[in-house]
Amino acid sequence: MIQLDGVSLNYKDDIPLLENVNLHIPQGGFCWLTGPSGVGKSTLLRMLHLEKKSSTGLVTILDTPTNHARRSILCKLKQRIGMVYQDFRLIPNLTVFDNVALPLRLQHSDEETVQRWTMRILGWMGLEHKKYVYPKFLSGGEQQRISIARAVIHRPNLLLADEPTNALDDYQVKRLMDLFYDLNDLGCTIIIATHNDALIRQFPAPRLKLENGQLWTSDAV
């Protein structure tokens, strides 16, 4: 479960991106996050990913109150979250294989599991043959697929995805949404930020709309 109680969020001395916002998303929820460019969608996802603190209010992620949680608790909690960044954020000096395997290695999975799961998701993404390649030699779409593989490989309980379909063709978008639905069926809560209204119409789900510091919720369209 994700809960925000009276949460405000802003960058230093800047206008608030969230202002006294309350929100409840049950475990296993699936929603789109929309709103005009620059309104704060990426920043909100970064807050839910425990990279940025709220200015005021209580933030509960996966049933864990985070405001006063110890560092060790937050580190463990973060390992249960997958994040797809808008700009991919692959680690340039790691190969495709090592980028994707990273969450498993952070969880100290044994090497046999790392090899098996990483090759499986790379195969699913159609990128097995790129496993020794460094990110700078990949196309935008390939980088996006690797970034998604890295976010889901450890079967997170919460998946946050920032414009995850921008660089993908229609066929890959459909497969990716099937992957997200499969994860969701396993109980993963999913929040996807997008500007793409056609995508939302194609895959209806409740919507969180961020505007003027407020989050409006609406049912599937």
Ligand SMILES: Nc1ncnc2c1ncn2[C@@H]1O[C@H](COP(=O)(O)OP(=O)(O)OP(=O)(O)O)[C@@H](O)[C@H]1O
């Ligand atoms: N690290 C930062 N320091 C200061 N201000 C920032 C920082 N990152 C983002 N901002 C500002 O916060 C506001 C919200 O940015 P954010 O990227 O969260 O918006 P967004 O809704 O995701 O935009 P887009 O849809 O264009 O990706 C913008 O005005 C941006 O300039």
